[in-house]
Amino acid sequence: MTQQQDWVPQDVDTSVPNVARTYDFLLGGAHNFAVDRAFAEQVEKALPGSRHMARVNRAFMARAVRAMVADGVRQFLDVGAGIPTVGNVHEIAQAAVPECRVAYVDKDPIAVAHSELLLMGDDRAVAAQADLRDVASVLDAPAVRGLLDFEEPIGVLMLLVLHWVPDDADPHRLLAGYIDRLAPGSMVAISHVTETDESTGTVEEMRGLVKRSQARDSLTYRGYDEVVGLFAGLDLVEPGVVGAGLWRPDGPGAVADDPEANTVIYAGVGRKTG
Template structure:
């Protein structure tokens, strides 16, 4: 029997859900891309676990559960960040942005950038970037048949390689404004790797009128629980390690961009449209800073 969307479900969400079903019916653990060590946790897959996704392994779930034991309610913080993504894309499309570059896009779930943007205007073009082979493999499957969206496997610390990727050159015109998304990414870049300079290299490639969205974990409003959570990540053998930054340090990442109202705020406080955009736990709304800047 043919299936149809649930009551109130958008067509894009229905298609994403069906794609996910096909993925699991037709694929088994043997499909995991060559070179992926499933004994080492990935923060992209752990984030997928926190969002309630299904693209993770036992080691990722173990890390996620340990982090959440240290910080109860952390799944809410992940959800709040994901909700911000949708608001950020809708804000940018309302400002005329029709092309997006999502750095560190992760494992796709419902309401991805191309789904949100193309719901506003079907002509919107989106390029995702991630280094995780699992995220890339599933994104490629999800984007089959969509000639206005693509995925590039690359490390965010090599922007020149990203700009030169065939998918980027085919879909994005850097002579026109671009919406650049760097959500929950820059706190993985240690100070010695120059996060400010890295963002500057991306910003230099963008035309005036472009927008930059950043979310970044902070310790400004947290206590020992956050220290325990970050320690759990350190002990997990993950190559990704959190680098907490203050409000002033995250603000500095927007150098060259004018931060739009309401400024750099807790993720749940950036123009929430309803209860689904915030957490009932105040601390989880303030674990991650969120902001959007415009290049003049």
């Protein structure tokens, strides 16, 4: 038996694919295994361009974090974070201002276990397990409360996670619960998959993939007005809600060669005012 790498918890079964590690592979990261890469190939066949979309979303995250830092935000809460690899929030924020603090939250115990090992040695970054649908469990998690000061602005990131919240779970009420706890000057970044005339085939492939994977959650696609509505209670910053690749692009890496990959994900950032 080969020895586990030092970022792999001893009780994690690496023979079973994991969504967070698969996403890491799609981003070009190294924190994944053959079983994750094989699953990623199935995703790419069912959803051509998924690798481009993952990278466009990650590029949006980097630009959003840098914009928040430029606006004075020094602490961040990444909800539904997955595994913090490949240029994630703490790397981007701390490269700009080393004092920035980042709390990662995910409901997947495997993702959190990987994260805790990866973040060892960084006293300004923590990981916690909680479900984004339970606002109190996220915001009052000991690791989160021990690192973040809720009397000061916080940058909240909810990237490609709210499409797992169905309409009957009332995502607007859910977001209002988070926003209510934030100090003025806080900012919220959201990215969300959508269904357009051009992406209908892609969306159907995604639905089929989710069904075949027997995922516990189902995808809820929302149109432009619905995604804009998620920012209720916040002031949208320029350029508002747009395709993820079109939100303040700053170079070739911000966009994909395939125009659809830049627009099948809506993205925006809102600010809480006094």
